[in-house]
Amino acid sequence: MPPALLDRRLSIAPMMDWTDRHCRAFHRALTGRALLYTEMVTAPAVIHGDRERLLGFDAVEHPVALQLGGSDPVQLAEAARIGAAFGYDEINLNVGCPSDRVQSGRFGACLMREPELVADCMAAIIEAVDVPATVKCRIGVDDQDPAESLFATVDASARAGVSTFIIHARKAWLKGLSPKENRDVPPLDYALVRRLKRERPHLSISINGGIASLDEAEAHLDSADGVQLDGVMLGRAAYHEPAILGQADRRLFGDAGPDIDAFAALERYRPYMAARLAEGVGLASMTRHMLGLMHGRPGARAFRRILTVDAIRPGAGLEVVDRAADAVREAESRRDDAA
Template sequence: MLKNQDRKLSVAPMMDWTDRHCRAFHRALSSRALLYTEMVTAPAVIHGDRERLLGFDAVEHPVALQLGGSDPAQLAEAARIGEAFGYDEINLNVGCPSDRVQSGRFGACLMREPELVADCMAAIREAVQVPATVKCRIGVDDQDPNESLFATVDASAAVGVTTFIVHARKAWLKGLSPKENRDVPPLDYDLVRRLKRERPHLTVSINGGIADLDQAEALLAPGEDGVRLDGVMLGRAAYHEPALMGQVDRRMFGDAGADVDAYAAIDRYRPYLAARLSEGVALASMTRHMLGLMHGRPGARAFRRILTVEAIRPGAGLEVVDRAVEAVREAEARREAPTDHAA
């Protein structure tokens, strides 16, 4: 069972990014971070290809399933299926601003219907033994976040939900694209701190605009009022610069031992790559999540190019990863080599 300390750092659910291969890769960098699936709609879980949608490798634990939907009975059934697959948490998406989400009456538009969210969460909690949690925004469109956030949280807390991940921005469903909604609405970290201060019995994690572990550590430090948030959720930073995940166990969880560097992470990821390749999984579908691993290092561009160009070729295997790694090692060796200035 997940405990509060297990939530100190998590990686956000990100559509088209945090698939099972991405999660296995992130696990090669951190054994402690809580990982989330992409959002899967409840009807898809019930009626779709469950192994394709929900299947995951045991190395991914702890891993949470994020569901989308607004029908309590469907969500309860999908949650039961997810728990049977072995997920450590069931999370309801009350924050995604995409057009598809709006037409389906789930995601961020549910911020307008806190009682419906509570009904959904009550059904999920009744259906499963694992934690049932909410990921939400602070409001949508012209809502007052001081009211909308607390209304959503309080309604779900009233049915027994104790854990909330708050993306500290509004979602503008009218006038902004989903991409713009990740950057344009201003962040309000202070409101999330206020939620924790005024609801100290709840577990509150913060999400949105967190660029690195320095910022994550600062957000988890006690404020002037002594209030301490329970967790930080990283999104794009963890995906685009995954090497920072190699420091998570030490810096965020206080584990002893060395950080996991980029080379060690690839060594850890290799058995997973080999196993999936033997099952017929295309190399590119796994290595696409590694493209930012060497960010800032000599040879990073060559690393990305090799993985991008060669991994898509028919029959591409681990030798492509080896060539990409070797390109970085050679670039680093050239940089470190002494220069002969003799006449």
């Protein structure tokens, strides 16, 4: 029997140097329902590296998926087994990262040129684990025809048993664009992703790339054209303006509970921060993910400054977070008094 599918209406993209365990725990303080992803971890690193450092996570993060990088089916199967044993709810293969390091290692976006190899990798992962095994890919690379490359990749992996795909609706230009430029410059083709769902309705298709708000997420989930996408993946918007996640459980999942505002999120994140501080983790490792929490509010600049400057001081504790939050409260009080 295939593993039960996760509710994918909203997920937070795997982002290198950003979606570490502290970031994920913080995002969980804002949304109880979104599916969270690790940074990409290469299969050899999982097999040979410090597994607790690379894979360790807090139970509060569930549901959480491990994203692997690699192109050796044997290595990926072993890394997937290790990840599943750690308790991850999904194993995802990266077929979209355009960095130079990824290209030299024959994984990430360059695998769009080798759909049968992707399928072999996924078959090995599926055989190795009992949790869902999924693919995150681009629509193509370089001079490929996106309609051909996307369908070839998806169809090959579907034949291997994959039923869930997350599509970054841009090509990756491996020659001529930097990884940063590849996040913005290639044009988005949302229509192609919707066509994929229309023509492969039995597959779970989530859309990713350039989605900047929950309004846009809701629009992508709208089925007015007869196509019902299964999910939306947010990346930089969720990181730079995390407060929007506090509305996600109500707006995207239909939960009846109240939204989580920024101050409530800090209170929910507080036990996690206290536990990590007691283990010797530096405060800045956690607060660096919170800098955008007060985006657009009075006092947001002071909030960022306090967290940036004071959290790195030796012995910095939760009083720094309290002081940053108070700066926003005071600024909002002054605004209200002046109104």
